Ligand SMILES: *[C@@H]1O[C@H](CO)[C@@H](O)[C@H](O)[C@H]1NC(C)=O
């Protein structure tokens with residue numbers, strides 16, 4: 622009797638161990654990896670989809686949302702081959718605040734480039750509380766008297782008798798003759814910074830307006846990913862096809878845990894809302 626009890630307990634323990642092991646082994650490894658690793662990058666902590674980078678694998682995020690330079694306090698993201706410093710991230714509102722890396726503390730970068738988002742997909746779009754800031758380089762000084770534009774200087778043209786102007790959508794009334802200037806670059810600032818620039822037009826004000834950044838709204842299939850999360854999954858991207866994927870305990874699915882069809886995701890919302 623004593624012997625039988627011990628044997629039963631022993632067998633039970635073995636069974637328990639085996640089932641626990643089997644359960645762990647069958648957890649989807651990508652699901653486990655995306656859950657386990659808290660993703661810290663620069664001053665940002667506990668970042669999740671769509672961001673990835675550093676030690677966070679790409680499949681835990683969206684391919685276009687790689688954060689670089691996580692060791693510094695100002696991580697960067699590249700959009701349409703233009704690099705931006707990330708100043709703030711609001712995951713719940715799907716927004717982040719960025720500033721062009723080349724224009725950070727420098728209104729005269731060597732390589733003048735536009736960084737507009739207009740041509741890109743719906744992935745990134747300017748927040749409605751932002752506007753264009755146009756920087757005009759190497760203009761004749763006399764055109765400045767005719768327009769409501771601020772002036773700034775770069776080292777290079779100090780001896781050339783040329784100057785630079787800036788104008789925002791708010792301050793411009795189409796009077797600045799862009800053809801008179803050698804180059805123009807359009808960047809983005811917040812409406813509040815633009816309002817401030819109307820009355821404070823010093824070069825210091827210009828730098829401050831640019832450095833405060835502007836908001837970008839993102840759509841990395843946000844609503845699809847909410848459905849995935851509500852079904853117990855984690856959004857990520859397929860490691861081969863790069864398509865948005867719902868990682869679940871048992872395996873990856875396209876839309877929600879247990880289903881690869883988008884149709885049943887609406888069934889799921891109905892069930893969930895009851
Ligand atoms: C999950 O992470 C571990 C440890 O970092 C790694 O060895 C493994 O390859 C990862 N699994 C997948 C599916 O990427």
Ligand SMILES: *[C@@H]1O[C@H](CO)[C@@H](O)[C@H](O)[C@H]1NC(C)=O
Pocket residue numbers: 733734735804805806807
């Ligand atoms: C930026 O875009 C404007 C408007 O399309 C264009 O006139 C200007 O030449 C561009 N600047 C650069 C540096 O490419």
Ligand SMILES: *[C@@H]1O[C@H](CO)[C@@H](O)[C@H](O)[C@H]1NC(C)=O
Pocket residue numbers: 802803804
């Ligand atoms: C701008 O200046 C550069 C160098 O001085 C010159 O080569 C170029 O032709 C100028 N472009 C325009 C549009 O004036």
Ligand SMILES: *[C@@H]1O[C@H](CO)[C@@H](O)[C@H](O)[C@H]1NC(C)=O
Pocket residue numbers: 817821822823825826829
């Ligand atoms: C704008 O410039 C004025 C004068 O230099 C300064 O007093 C003010 O603090 C500046 N404002 C900002 C937002 O930088």
Ligand SMILES: *[C@@H]1O[C@H](CO)[C@@H](O)[C@H](O)[C@H]1NC(C)=O
Pocket residue numbers: 650651860861
């Ligand atoms: C993608 O993930 C699957 C499942 O974890 C793995 O078997 C495969 O080797 C991965 N492929 C690449 C290219 O990483």
Ligand SMILES: *[C@@H]1O[C@H](CO)[C@@H](O)[C@H](O)[C@H]1NC(C)=O
Pocket residue numbers: 859866873874875881
């Ligand atoms: C569902 O989608 C996932 C992720 O793309 C894929 O790995 C899996 O094979 C699909 N399953 C079926 C039954 O189509």
